[in-house]
Amino acid sequence: MKKYISILLFGGLTLNAQVGINTTTPNSTLAINGSLRAGYKEVTATSYTITDTDHYITYNGTGNTTFTLPVIGSGTSSYTGRIYKIKNISTSNLTIQPSSGNTLRIDNTPVSSFVVPVGAYAEVVNNSNTTGGTWDLSFTVLPKPSNVEIYGAQLSIPPHGNGSPGVADWTNHSNTSYDTGTGTDRWWVVSKSSVNYAHTSTYSNTSRMTVVYEYQGTPFNVTNMYPILTAGNNSSFPDVFTASFVSLTNSGTGGRTRLTVSVSRVDFIGANGTNNSNWTGTFLLNLLLARKY
Structure with missing residues (x-):
């Protein structure tokens, strides 16, 4: 039978039928039950x-x-x-x-x-x-970049210490309410330090805060690692922020990776009636770590 099919195929004749290889019930013009x-x-x-x-x-x-x-x-x-x-x-x-x-x-x-x-x-x-x-x-x-490692996470920007009402600054991870992630893929907010706005006729300083985050997983290889930061807002507040990179080191608990960021509110500075630029909501820090090797 195999020889008979080969003669028909290579003889240039038209077969108005379904042909199966390793199957007696072909469901397509050519059905192969096996490798090709x-x-x-x-x-x-x-x-x-x-x-x-x-x-x-x-x-x-x-x-x-x-x-x-x-x-x-x-x-x-x-x-x-x-x-x-x-x-x-x-x-x-x-x-x-x-x-x-x-x-x-x-x-x-x-x-x-x-x-x-x-x-x-x-x-x-x-x-x-x-x-x-x-x-x-x-x-x-397209290939995955062969010389780049990328990690992404979304962290919390806590409320300002001088807001109305504010959340007091802390150190040594004494407040766990603003930690994000699960398991070992978790970021602690180890500390935050708030700076009040200053607004005079000659200068203005934004409301700002320095935040130290600590990654609870295996420490990153921070050599040639470049953090990319953007501040986000998914709340009902109109606040707009900028986030600036300060440091990335493996100096945390047991050598864990610590990221230090400076966050500033930029949509307005000072006070407007009972409202001031020391924010009271919780906002987002979008983090992308890219390491070139």
């Missing part, structure tokens, strides 16, 4: 013309390269539905370009080429079988 093998090639040249027998191609050369897609034609050069899988495992860029007269599309607008960066992957599919036809960039995967 396709062509694989690793290229190191600085230029390569993709052939009609290629399928999965990796580039592992030492310089930038250009892969040129086959010329789309008719008959045996009709490539409708053909898929090429291309992976860049080198340390250089890989450029995919169509042959002269053909086009490459990312969206509705054709482009002259597409760069697959280091560690990235792309799939290209042909959607036409005539000269001047089009290759579509159907799928891309």
Whole structure:
């Protein structure tokens, strides 16, 4: 039976039926109950013309390269539905370009080429079988940055010590009400120190506060680590803040990571009747730690 099917397939006859491999009940035009093998090639040249027998191609050369897609034609050069899988495992860029007269599309607008960066992957599919036809960039995967670690968390900005009513400043984690996170992925507010506003005819100082946070998980490797801070407000108050980085050290309890931040209110300074710029609500500190290595 296997020989009989092979004769029909390679004899160029049309089969108006569903064909199964390792299954007697195919549910598609071709149903394979098992693994599938396709062509694989690793290229190191600085230029390569993709052939009609290629399928999965990796580039592992030492310089930038250009892969040129086959010329789309008719008959045996009709490539409708053909898929090429291309992976860049080198340390250089890989450029995919169509042959002269053909086009490459990312969206509705054709482009002259597409760069697959280091560690990235792309799939290209042909959607036409005539000269001047089009290759579509159907799928891309960009790599995770290989030299960057990123951590994110949302911490609390406690109320000011001189608000009306205020929350008294503290040290040594004597107030646990403003800790955030769970388990070891938890941040303590170890201390806060509030500074009152000053508003005169010659100068104005904002209401501000220095906050020390301590991470309760495994200490971060703070070498080449850069904190990115933004202050948020999901309350009904109109307050607007800025957050400035002061320090990031592994000097906390048992060598834990401590982050010191200075927070200032900037939407107004001073007093307006019974209201003043020493905030009374709890606000948000969005923290992103990025380490380059």
